[in-house]
Amino acid sequence: MVYKAKIRVTLRPSILDVQGKAAQHALANLGYSSVESVRIGKYMEVTIDGNSADEAGRICTEICQKLLSNPVMEDFTFELEPVN
C-alpha cells in the first residue's frame, strides 16, 4: 500500500523567523495592518510504500527526525493518506 505523507516543518516558536517578519512588514506596507504575524515553514509530500498506515507513519516519523527536520530549531507534523 502506498501512502502519501503531507509533512509540515516549522521553526520552533522560540526562534525568530526573519523571512516571516519580512513578509509581515511587506503586508503591513500593502495596508494589511490586521496581519499580526507571519511564520514561514516548509511543506513536503513524500510517498511511502508500507504494509500498513502504522508502518508508513513510523517511517515518516523516522525520516523527519533524521533528515527532514532539525529538532534543535524545527518542529514537524504530518498527515498520511492512502494513494489510490
Add this chain to the structure above:
Amino acid sequence: MADVTVGIVVFPGSNCDHDTEFAVASFPGVRPVMLWHNDHDLQGSDVIILPGGFSYGDYLRCGSIARFSPIMREVIEFARKGRPVLGICNGFQVLVESGLLEGALIRNTGKKFICRQSTIKVVNNGTIFTDGYRADEVLRIPVAHGEGNYIASPETIESLEEHGQIVFRYTDAEGRETVEANFNGSLGNIAGIVNREGNVLGLMPHPERASEKLLGSEDGRRLFESLFRHVTGA
C-alpha cells in the same frame, strides 16, 4: 615539523576547498589531500577539515545533506576517536547537523548574506586550535555567510560556557561584545565552539582567507599552526 597530512573534504558545492588547500600547503611539512565526499578513505589524514561553500546547494538546511555523505561516516568515527576535525563556515554547519557540535545555525537576523571583515575575540586559548593566540586577543578574519546565526537552548549555552567550549565571539576592534559587532545575531556573539573533548572546532569566520599578508590579515595562520603543532607533538 614532522609531516602532517590534512584531509580536506570536497562536497558537491564546496568552494573554499582549494583556498584551504593553498593555505595549509604553505606550512612546511604539511601535505593536503582532497577527499571526495563519495569515498570512504581518509587517506591517512592526521587532521580533517570540512571547508566552506554551499554543499548540496544548501538544499533542505545548510549542511543537512552533506552530513549524510558517505565519507562523513569515517569523519564522525575519526572525531569520536578524539582526532582533530575543523569545520569552517559550511563545515561548521555540517558539524552541527551531524551532532558532533551542539546547537544550530540559522538565517542571519538581518536576512542578508554577509561578506565582510569581522573581528573576533579568542575567548578560550586553551584548545589545540587556539593556544597560539593570547587570551582575549582580537583577530581580523573575514566572514561570508547567510546562515551564521548561532542558536542553542539556554541549557546548552550554559553548558558550553561552563566547559569553556565557546572559543570565539564577535566583538568590536577593542574586544567589546557589542550588538553592532554581532552582525548575524548569534546568541552570546558566538562565532566558534569546540566539543566537550576539545578535538572538534567549528567556526563561521574563514581563517584560510586570513593566512597571508596579501589578503589583508594573517590572523588565521596561527589557528592552523597551533593545530599542526599539536598533531606532530612538537
